[in-house]
Amino acid sequence: MDLSYWELKNWFTNVDYTIVGSGIVGLHAGLRLREKFPDSKILVLEKGVLPQGASTKNAGFACFGSLxxxxxxxxxxxxxxxxxxxxxxxxxxxxxxxxxxxxxxxxxxxxxxxxxxxxxxxxxxxxxxxxxxxxxxxxxxxxxxxxxxxxxxxxxxxxxxxxxxxxxxxxIDTGKMMHALLKEAIAKNILILNTQTVTDFHDAGNQVTVALGSFSFSTKKLFFATNGFAQKLTQNAVxxxxxxxxxxxxxxxxxxxxxxxxxxxxxxxxxxxxxxxxxxxxxxxxxxxxxxxxxxxxxxxxxxxxxxxxxxxxxxxxxxxxxxxxxxxxGTSKNPIVSALSDNVYCGVRLGGMGVAIGSLIGTELADLL
CATH class of the missing domain: 3.30.9.10 (D-Amino Acid Oxidase, subunit A, domain 2)
Structure with a gap:
């Protein structure tokens, strides 16, 4: 990426927490991190123009399972x-x-x-x-x-x-829900960058290097909230x-x-x-x-x-x-995966088609792994 000094300084320097995925799980994780660490720098990376996956594409069922x-x-x-x-x-x-x-x-x-x-x-x-x-x-x-x-x-x-x-x-109205979540995240000074695809990461012990194609930056902690897209980078059974x-x-x-x-x-x-x-x-x-x-x-x-x-x-x-x-x-189990992948990398994935119902809780649990 052809980035200026200002862009590097304000978006990609001294990042405390990076979240991959701006859907229900990712935004709730960001909001929970903001509650716990009010002065931290939180960056959300989203590969789509809008939250990709299912958060803006689901049917809007506030349900927990048919009989x-x-x-x-x-x-x-x-x-x-x-x-x-x-x-x-x-x-x-x-x-x-x-x-x-x-x-x-x-x-x-x-x-x-x-x-x-x-x-x-x-x-x-x-x-x-x-x-x-x-x-x-x-x-x-x-x-x-x-x-x-x-x-x-x-x-x-x-x-x-x-x-x-x-x-x-x-x-519920899925669009109104996600619009409101995005507005709240922005109001809480959570930085959201769209059309950014994470291609790799490396936990070096004191920081995590995150690759966006040919460009890399460092973050103290990395959280994956990519659900159906999680298998490639997190190696989870999703x-x-x-x-x-x-x-x-x-x-x-x-x-x-x-x-x-x-x-x-x-x-x-x-x-x-x-x-x-x-x-x-x-x-x-x-x-x-x-x-x-x-x-x-x-x-x-x-x-x-x-x-x-x-x-x-x-x-x-x-x-x-x-x-x-x-x-x-x-997956073979309906239980979501909320776990640490390494000392500084975490994931909250495999929502089993119940993201509207369980996504907010999984996002909160993901942030609470710290």
Missing amino acids: SEIIDDLRTHTEEEVVQLIQKRWQGLQLLRNKLGDATIDFNPHGGYELFLEGDQDVFQDCLGKLPFINEILKPLFKSDVFAKEIDRFGFKGIHEYLIFNPFEAQ QPARAQVVITEPIADLDIRGTFHLDRGYYYFRNIDNRILLGGGRNLDFATENTTEFGQTEIVQKKLEQLLKEVILPNHDFKIAYSWSGIMGI
């Missing part, structure tokens, strides 16, 4: 692990709301619903049978039942007549998972309110600005969707359009206005 997802998690995690994970997601949501305010993030507690396709009778019966047990293990956290069976009142087609309702779920999303043009007389889960969480949709936002479908081609490349594929886009036509909006004419994708970080 079928929780049941699936119990097959690979202990009961204690699952309850602790849900507790962390719930705590993260409260932390996010308290920090930014419900009005700022457009928090709408419409509740959440899980739909079951007509061919998923076995999944529905399994969920119905285990619903009392799940409610029981979550009651100490929520003080009441979380899941209940309700009749479908939305006019969906091709699904079981009953839905599973969760009154604790809500939706697998990227692309999520494709579409959103319709505004629909007149749209009477759908809430967050909705379908096919064990592989599809999800919600209302926003009189539109329907629908995402998912990576289960159609896991190999292709385990990528850090943004983009859309024909097989997923066709499936999303089919679900809109045949299941979600069978009685409405609609047009798809936009489509995009985000990159999540997943």
